[in-house]
Amino acid sequence: MSSRLPGITTQYEWRDCYSVGNAIIDQQHKKMLLLCAESEKCLKSAGPESCEKFHDLLNEMAVCAREHFAKEEELLLARHYPMLAEHAEEHERFQTALVDFLVSAVQGEQDKTGVFRFLSEWWIHHILVSDLDCKPYFEES
Numbered sequence: 001m002s003s004r005l006p007g008i009t010t011q012y013e014w015r016d017c018y019s020v021g022n023a024i025i026d027q028q029h030k031k032m033l034l035l036c037a038e039s040e041k042c043l044k045s046a047g048p049e050s051c052e053k054f055h056d057l058l059n060e061m062a063v064c065a066r067e068h069f070a071k072e073e074e075l076l077l078a079r080h081y082p083m084l085a086e087h088a089e090e091h092e093r094f095q096t097a098l099v100d101f102l103v104s105a106v107q108g109e110q111d112k113t114g115v116f117r118f119l120s121e122w123w124i125h126h127i128l129v130s131d132l133d134c135k136p137y138f139e140e141s
């Protein structure tokens with residue numbers, strides 16, 4: 001696997017094996033990976049515009065993540081997923097981290113590479129590990 005930035009994965013390019021068998025959830029995951037890819041582009045440019053763009057991407061991610069987690073939790077609740085509380089807690093921890101990043105961005109103290117690494121690794125883990133575990137509960141009949 002190639003990586004254009006040292007130590008940063010490019011796994012956030014969508015692959016069919018990431019599918020959880022649910023069109024809405026897959027679409028939302030694709031959007032999240034796209035936001036990670038856009039964030040990576042921001043890392044390559046310096047200056048105030050790229051900081052502003054990075055902040056906009058974080059805001060967009062916060063909005064999309066809220067909607068996405070709500071959809072997942074709705075499905076998992078309806079289908080009686082036994083680990084729902086733990087899964088929802090993972091979602092909650094992500095939202096808290098994202099709010100912290102947004103606050104530090106407003107205060108002008110953002111480590112964009114660190115934030116990007118956290119976000120892209122979080123989404124890969126979320127999609128490939130946590131959500132794939134729930135696949136039987138997400139799949140459309």
Ligand SMILES: [Fe+2]
Pocket residue numbers: 029068072126127131
């Ligand atoms: Fe997800």
Ligand SMILES: [Fe+2]
Pocket residue numbers: 072087091126130131
């Ligand atoms: Fe999830």
